[in-house]
Amino acid sequence: MDEIFKALADRNRRKMLDRLYEEPGLTLSELIEDIDMARQSASRHVSILEQAGLVVTHWSGREKLHYLNPVPVVEMSERWLDKFSENKALTLLALKTALEDREK
Numbered sequence: 001m002d003e004i005f006k007a008l009a010d011r012n013r014r015k016m017l018d019r020l021y022e023e024p025g026l027t028l029s030e031l032i033e034d035i036d037m038a039r040q041s042a043s044r045h046v047s048i049l050e051q052a053g054l055v056v057t058h059w060s061g062r063e064k065l066h067y068l069n070p071v072p073v074v075e076m077s078e079r080w081l082d083k084f085s086e087n088k089a090l091t092l093l094a095l096k097t098a099l100e101d102r103e104k
Helices: 002-008 011-022 039-053 071-102
Strands: 055-060 063-068
Touching: 002 011, 002 039, 002 071, 011 039, 011 055, 011 063, 039 055
Parallel strands: none
Antiparallel strands: 055 063
């Protein structure tokens, strides 16, 4: 889980993930097309994303294609975010019910 948070902490890595979400199977050059970054830095960022399990690669001939792996994000969401969202939803539902009861 720590590797995922570390990987998501960088704005450029989040941009890369957004790009792969929109268009899977990009080469490194295509992936950083809109990001002002040297190829060597991009390789390092992709490596961090791969270590976190957020990006998987596939070789097609001489091209290395990158794909988003959403599973770690879903796992993180279930463990950390959903439980807090559920409390908010329950609180809002209770508030709604209380306000509706007052109107009656």
